[in-house]
Amino acid sequence: MSLGGTRPEPSVPKEIQSVLDEYRGAMEARSVERLSKVVAPELVVVEGTGINVGWPDYRDHHIGPELQEMRSFRYLELRVIDAAVSGGSAHVVVQERLEIVEEKETVVLAAVESFVLRKTAQGWRLRLIHFSGKRVPAPAADAGAPR
Numbered sequence: 001m002s003l004g005g006t007r008p009e010p011s012v013p014k015e016i017q018s019v020l021d022e023y024r025g026a027m028e029a030r031s032v033e034r035l036s037k038v039v040a041p042e043l044v045v046v047e048g049t050g051i052n053v054g055w056p057d058y059r060d061h062h063i064g065p066e067l068q069e070m071r072s073f074r075y076l077e078l079r080v081i082d083a084a085v086s087g088g089s090a091h092v093v094v095q096e097r098l099e100i101v102e103e104k105e106t107v108v109l110a111a112v113e114s115f116v117l118r119k120t121a122q123g124w125r126l127r128l129i130h131f132s133g134k135r136v137p138a139p140a141a142d143a144g145a146p147r
Contacts, residue, residue: 010083016090016117019124023115028074030067032059040118040125047131072101076108076139088119098133109133 012020019038026034036055045052045062052058067073076097083092093114100107111133118127 009080012080012083012092013085013090015124016083016085016092019117019126020092020115023126024075030070030073032064032067035063038126040120040127043126043129045129070100070102074099090117090124091115097136106138108136108138110136
C-alpha cells in the first residue's frame with residue numbers, strides 16, 4: 001500500500017517537525033520517558049472510542065502498558081496531509097503505516113494521526129493526539145524505511 005497522493009506534502013515548521021520526530025523516535029524506542037518530554041501534562045489522546053485525559057492517565061493506563069508488550073514498533077511510511085501554525089497553536093495530520101511486533105504476531109496498521117500542539121515556556125508540546133487505524137496485509141519482507 002502506498003501513501004502517495006496527488007498533492008504535494010504541506011511544509012511543517014522546523015520546531016514542530018522536531019517535536020514530531022522526537023515523538024516518533026520515542027514510539028520506535030518504546031520509551032515512555034522520551035514521550036514525556038514532548039507531551040503537555042494536560043494531553044488528551046483519542047484512539048478509536050477510547051479517551052485518555054492527562055499524561056499520567058495515558059502513560060499509566062494506555063501507552064505505558066502497550067509499549068511494554070511490544071517487541072518492536074516502526075513507521076513503514078509517513079505522509080503529511082495537513083499542517084498549520086497560528087500563534088501558540090499548531091496542528092499536523094499524517095497518514096502512516098506502522099508495524100508492531102508483539103509476542104504472538106506482527107501487526108501492520110494503516111492509520112491517520114492528528115496532532116494539536118501548543119507553545120509553552122519549555123517549547124512546543126503535544127496537547128491532543130487522535131489516532132485511527134486498521135489492520136492491513138504486511139508488506140514484502142524488505143520494505144523500505146519511513147518516508
